[in-house]
Amino acid sequence: xxxxxxxxLVQIAVLTSMLSVxxxxxxxxxxxxxxxxxxFFLLIxxxxxxxxxxxxxxxxxxxxxxxxxxxxxxxxxxxxxLSPAFGYIIxxxxxxxxxxxxxxxxxxxxxxxxxxxxxxLLLYAIGISYQYVIMNIYLQTPITWQTIILTNITTFLPIDxxxxxxxxxxxxxxxxxLIRTA
Numbered sequence: 223x224x225x226x227x228x229x230x231l232v233q234i235a236v237l238t239s240m241l242s243v244x245x246x247x248x249x250x251x252x253x254x255x256x257x258x259x260x261x262f263f264l265l266i267x268x269x270x271x272x273x274x275x276x277x278x279x280x281x282x283x284x285x286x287x288x289x290x291x292x293x294x295x296x297x298x299x300x301x302x303x304l305s306p307a308f309g310y311i312i313x314x315x316x317x318x319x320x321x322x323x324x325x326x327x328x329x330x331x332x333x334x335x336x337x338x339x340x341x342x343l344l345l346y347a348i349g350i351s352y353q354y355v356i357m358n359i360y361l362q363t364p365i366t367w368q369t370i371i372l373t374n375i376t377t378f379l380p381i382d383x384x385x386x387x388x389x390x391x392x393x394x395x396x397x398x399x400l401i402r403t404a
Contacts, residue, residue, distance in 0.1 A: 230274055237266050238281045242292035250295075251377055253306040254353060257294050261385040263314040264321055264341050268334075268393040272322025279314045286311070304360055309352020313345040320344055327397055334393070338386035342379075350374055 226234075244258035267275025282292060291298045294307055302308055321341040325334070350370050357363045357370075 224273060226274075226277075233270060234274055234278045234281060237262070237270065237278045238285070241266065241278070241282050242285070242290075245292055245294050246296045248295045252373070253357065254310070254349075254378070255294050255307065256378065256381060258385070259294070259310070259314070260342070260345065260382045261389050263310075263317050263345060264338050264386055265389040265393055267318035267320075267322035267341075268325045268337070268389065269396055270322065272319045275318035275322040276315055279311075279318045283311055283315070304356060306353040306356045306361070307349075309356070310345060310349035312352060313348030316348060317341045317345050325393075331390070334390040335387070338390055339383075342382055342386055346374055346379075 241259065241262040244262055248255035248257050263279070266278050269275075270278060286293045286298045286302055287300050289299045293302050293305075293311070297305070321337055324337045324340065329337070350367075354365070354367060354370055357365050
């Protein structure tokens, strides 16, 4: 296992707090609100690499589950696991491993966009599946796969593509400041 330096720990703490603040402000659109989480779910591993990126997302998840109001809309607590939106947080851990692994500092713009799009596809696959299960089994709100997929594609995907593009631009600008070690 890798030993984390003080600099690594500070970077993880700062990015966790930025993700937490970005999650509090929401635009309500049904069971899954619009937040800036996706922007940070993509930016963090691109900057930090897969190991530190995953640690950052796991710290964020842990803080929320023990009750800190860091999830969307200032929610938190163990009951958050039963929220239809929690699957996207679970997906973010896997996204951080994939994006952190695929992203390279000297990658072309096309490679950067491809990496971010792969991250969004993975996030959606996990988030939509989790949302379907929670809404149909736990909340007993019958909803079809088609409805969830259509809602995500028409409502969230255009916004998340802008977030992915912006995360790529911000990552390029910050790569010189943060030393990325996977």
